[in-house]
Amino acid sequence: MMTGPRLLLAALLAAALPAAPALAQPADRPLRIIAGYAPGGTSDIVARVVAEAVAGPLGQRPVVENRTGANGFIAAEAVVRGPTDGSTVLQCPMGNMTISPEVPGLHIPIDVAQDLVPVANVARSSYAVVTGARGPHRSLEALLAAARTRPGALSYGSAGTGTAQHLSAERLKRMAGVDIVHVSYRGAAPAALDLIAGRIDLLITNLGDVIRQVQGGELRLLALADEAGWPEFPDAPRLPRIVPGLEVIGWFGICGPRAMPPEAVQRWAEAIRTGLEEPALRRRLLDNGIAPGFEGPEAFARTIARDRQVWGETIRAAGIRAE
Numbered sequence: 001m002m003t004g005p006r007l008l009l010a011a012l013l014a015a016a017l018p019a020a021p022a023l024a025q026p027a028d029r030p031l032r033i034i035a036g037y038a039p040g041g042t043s044d045i046v047a048r049v050v051a052e053a054v055a056g057p058l059g060q061r062p063v064v065e066n067r068t069g070a071n072g073f074i075a076a077e078a079v080v081r082g083p084t085d086g087s088t089v090l091q092c093p094m095g096n097m098t099i100s101p102e103v104p105g106l107h108i109p110i111d112v113a114q115d116l117v118p119v120a121n122v123a124r125s126s127y128a129v130v131t132g133a134r135g136p137h138r139s140l141e142a143l144l145a146a147a148r149t150r151p152g153a154l155s156y157g158s159a160g161t162g163t164a165q166h167l168s169a170e171r172l173k174r175m176a177g178v179d180i181v182h183v184s185y186r187g188a189a190p191a192a193l194d195l196i197a198g199r200i201d202l203l204i205t206n207l208g209d210v211i212r213q214v215q216g217g218e219l220r221l222l223a224l225a226d227e228a229g230w231p232e233f234p235d236a237p238r239l240p241r242i243v244p245g246l247e248v249i250g251w252f253g254i255c256g257p258r259a260m261p262p263e264a265v266q267r268w269a270e271a272i273r274t275g276l277e278e279p280a281l282r283r284r285l286l287d288n289g290i291a292p293g294f295e296g297p298e299a300f301a302r303t304i305a306r307d308r309q310v311w312g313e314t315i316r317a318a319g320i321r322a323e
Contacts, residue, residue, distance in 0.1 A: 053275020086264025
C-alpha cells in the first residue's frame with residue numbers, strides 16, 4: 001500500500017490525466033486565469049505573462065481575474081467549483097500547493113492534491129537572504145556566528161506563520177544550529193521595511209519581493225538560496241555552500257480543476273511552453289525577479305510532490321501550527 005509522498009505523487013499524476021468530457025473550443029467560453037493575490041504582485045505578473053503567452057496558440061487572450069483573500073484559496077476554490085472544460089485555470093504558487101496543506105490546524109476549502117490538476121510550471125523564483133544595509137552583518141557567516149554567540153538575540157521576519165519565508169528561516173535555524181526569533185508580518189513588504197529600519201536582522205524571501213531594495217542599496221544581499229543564482233548578482237554567495245543541503249527554490253505554476261480534460265491540459269501546457277520562448281516575455285519575468293522555468297504536467301506533479309514532502313518535514317520539525 002502506498003503512503004506519504006508516493007500516495008501524494010500518485011494523486012497528482014492521476015489528476016494530470018483525468019477522465020473528462022470533450023474539450024471546449026476557445027470560442028465556446030471566454031478563457032480566464034484566476035490569480036489569488038493582488039494586482040502587481042508576483043502571482044499576478046505570472047498570470048498576465050501566461051495570458052499573453054498563450055493568446056496566439058489558444059486563439060484568444062485569457063482574462064486575468066484577481067480574487068484575493070484566504071491566502072489565495074478564494075481563487076483556488078473558484079477554479080475548483082467553476083467550469084471544468086479547460087476554459088478556466090488557476091495561477092498556483094508554491095505556497096498554496098505545498099505548504100498550506102501541510103500546516104496543522106489551517107483550514108483550507110479544497111484538497112489541492114485531489115481537486116486540482118497540474119498543468120504547467122511557469123517560472124522559478126530565487127529566494128534571497130537579506131539584511132539591512134546599515135546593519136552590522138556583512139556576510140551570512142558573520143550573522144550566523146553572531147546568532148551562535150547570542151542565542152535568541154537576533155530576529156528574522158516573515159510574511160506570516162506557515163509561509164515560505166517563515167519555513168525557510170526555520171530550516172536555516174535547524175540546519176545551521178542557531179536560535180533566531182521569529183517576527184510575523186502581514187506580508188513580505190512590511191517585513192522588508194522593518195529590516196531596512198534595523199528592527200529585525202534577517203529576511204529570506206522571494207528575490208522579486210526585495211530586488212528593488214537590493215538594487216537601491218537599502219538591503220544587503222547575503223546569499224541567494226539556490227545554486228542557480230541570478231544573472232544580475234553573479235557574485236552573490238550561494239546558501240547551499242554556506243549551509244550544506246539547504247536550498248530554497250520557489251515557483252509559480254498553472255493548475256486546473258480536477259475534471260479538466262486531458263486534451264485541455266496538454267493544449268494549455270504546450271501553449272505556455274511555446275509562449276515562454278518569446279524573448280520579451282522572458283525579459284518581463286526576469287525584470288521582476290523570476291525566471292522562466294517550464295515543466296509539463298507530469299514533471300510539475302513531481303515537483304509539487306517533492307516540495308510538499310520537504311515543507312511538510314520542516315513544519316513538523318519546527319512544531320508549526322496555524323495561529
